[in-house]
Amino acid sequence: MTLSTGRSLGLLVCMQCHATVRALQVPHPRCPRCDAHLFQRKPHSLALTAALLVCAAVLYVPANLLPVMHTRTIFDDEKDTIMSGVLVLLHSGSWPIAVLVFIASIVVPLLKIIALSVVLFSAWRRSPRYRTQRSELFRMVEFIGRWSMLDVYAISLLVALVQIRSLAYVAVGWGALAFAAVVVLTLFAARTFDERLLWEPPP
Amino acid sequence: MPVIVCPSCDLAHRAGPEPASERTRCARCLASLQRPENGSIDTAIALSIVALVLFLLSNAYPLVAIYSNGSTRAATLIGAALGLYRQDHTGLAALVFITTVVGPFLQIAALLYLLIPLRRKRRAPGQNTVFRLLAQVRPWTFVEVFMLGALVALVRLAAFTQVVPGIALWSCALLMLTLAALTSRTSPGQFWRWVERSRA
Numbered sequence: 490m491t492l493s494t495g496r497s498l499g500l501l502v503c504m505q506c507h508a509t510v511r512a513l514q515v516p517h518p519r520c521p522r523c524d525a526h527l528f529q530r531k532p533h534s535l536a537l538t539a540a541l542l543v544c545a546a547v548l549y550v551p552a553n554l555l556p557v558m559h560t561r562t563i564f565d566d567e568k569d570t571i572m573s574g575v576l577v578l579l580h581s582g583s584w585p586i587a588v589l590v591f592i593a594s595i596v597v598p599l600l601k602i603i604a605l606s607v608v609l610f611s612a613w614r615r616s617p618r619y620r621t622q623r624s625e626l627f628r629m630v631e632f633i634g635r636w637s638m639l640d641v642y643a644i645s646l647l648v649a650l651v652q653i654r655s656l657a658y659v660a661v662g663w664g665a666l667a668f669a670a671v672v673v674l675t676l677f678a679a680r681t682f683d684e685r686l687l688w689e690p691p692p
Numbered sequence: 693m694p695v696i697v698c699p700s701c702d703l704a705h706r707a708g709p710e711p712a713s714e715r716t717r718c719a720r721c722l723a724s725l726q727r728p729e730n731g732s733i734d735t736a737i738a739l740s741i742v743a744l745v746l747f748l749l750s751n752a753y754p755l756v757a758i759y760s761n762g763s764t765r766a767a768t769l770i771g772a773a774l775g776l777y778r779q780d781h782t783g784l785a786a787l788v789f790i791t792t793v794v795g796p797f798l799q800i801a802a803l804l805y806l807l808i809p810l811r812r813k814r815r816a817p818g819q820n821t822v823f824r825l826l827a828q829v830r831p832w833t834f835v836e837v838f839m840l841g842a843l844v845a846l847v848r849l850a851a852f853t854q855v856v857p858g859i860a861l862w863s864c865a866l867l868m869l870t871l872a873a874l875t876s877r878t879s880p881g882q883f884w885r886w887v888e889r890s891r892a
Contacts, residue, residue, distance in 0.1 A: 492704075492720070493703075493704040494702040494703055495697035495702045495703075496702055497704075498695065498704050500695065500704065501697075502697045502698075502699045502702070504699065505824050505827045506827075506880045506883075507880055508884070509694075509695055509696050509697045522820075522884060523820045523823050523824060523884075524820040524821070525824055577848070578844075578847065581847075581851045583847045586843070589840070589844070590844055593840075620720075620721070621721055621722060624700060624701060624721040624722070625721075625722060628700075628723065635831075635834055636837055638791065638834055638837045638841070639837055639844060640844070641787070641788065641841070642772070642834075642841025642842065642844075643842070643844040643848070644845075645772040645773065645776050645784070645788050645841075646772050646842055646845040647845050647848065647849070648772075648776060648779065649767035649771045649772045649774070649775035650758050650765055650766075650767045650849065651758070651765075651849070652765065657760075661781050661784065665781070666784055669784055673787065676831070680831070684699075684700045684701065684721075685699075685700065685701055685702045687701070687721075688701040688703070688720070688721065
């Protein structure tokens with residue numbers, strides 16, 4: 490049984506307002522309802538997503554190794570990476586928060602990079618198996634991706650608050666920038682990926 | 693017979709003559725296709741006004757304050773971005789500012805701008821441009837993530853000093869809930885249903 494798709498019927502979907510539109514043979518078609526540009530598929534989707542994903546994967550290393558925060562007090566100068574921040578929370582007795590930060594900052598970005606790679610690879614291969622699961626995996630990645638920003642916000646508040654010059658001083662480390670870049674790059678990677686490529690007929 | 697094409701997998705579906713009475717999903721990829729009518733335009737405008745007030749409160753008052761050795765220090769929402777900017781992390785500051793201040797504000801302002809004329813069966817000038825701006829801004833509003841981040845910062849600080857939650861922390865939590873309710877009631881599908889009804 491062959492299923493009718495938008496492509497086979499000559500229909501386009503507007504990515505902004507989700508209107509179904511008859512495809513017109515003009516150079517740059519626009520949605521008659523909201524004026525957004527219409528595409529059969531997002532342009533250069535696989536290449537763009539792959540490029541953003543590689544950048545994110547490379548930056549994941551400094552994001553975890555470089556300190557995200559320096560705490561200077563009169564007694565010592567402490568450098569915290571994401572992981573040591575989790576350990577500090579664990580030792581201070583608030584393990585639910587420690588688990589939360591661990592999942593949001595370490596597990597989620599890693600899973601996101603892996604999941605997007607899997608989805609990207611199967612779209613490129615036009616693999617016919619587990620399509621529904623891959624589609625749902627992609628939508629889950631889109632949904633949870635934003636939660637990785639958690640630690641960036643926590644650090645920004647600590648920086649704003651702990652500025653008692655002579656006593657304690659918190660400075661942002663370069664790890665925080667790498668970390669935020671990973672989050673933003675994976676968010677863009679998910680946005681440039683066209684889910685419909687998971688459903689193309691096998692070559 | 694009207695046809696709806698799934699934006700997630702390109703499968704064509706036949707749509708009934710009536711608007712869907714319950715949420716429908718794509719037969720192939722299970723993405724949500726149509727959402728039922730969800731509240732009136734008045735509810736959406738009321739929620740937008742509540743969100744605007746909460747947004748202003750969240751920016752006018754401090755989120756948290758710490759006391760140590762007799763001195764007090766408070767941080768506001770903008771202060772969080774400003775602290776990063778002062779330490780020459782302009783990129784990070786911009787990211788925090790856009791996702792916690794600019795994003796929510798643009799979302800609320802755009803909705804009010806679009807919905808108030810629509811209620812009187814009129815269309816706001818540049819309606820389609822503003823709608824597309826709204827669709828672009830929406831994924832970059834991270835108020836709920838910021839709230840959890842603030843909680844993490846509070847827990848870390850509570851180990852060293854006395855921490856006092858400010859008014860903005862509570863208004864921010866309410867803003868988070870209001871924005872969630874608002875977003876679910878002003879989906880693109882719902883918005884264009886209102887537009888089409890205003891034409892009739």
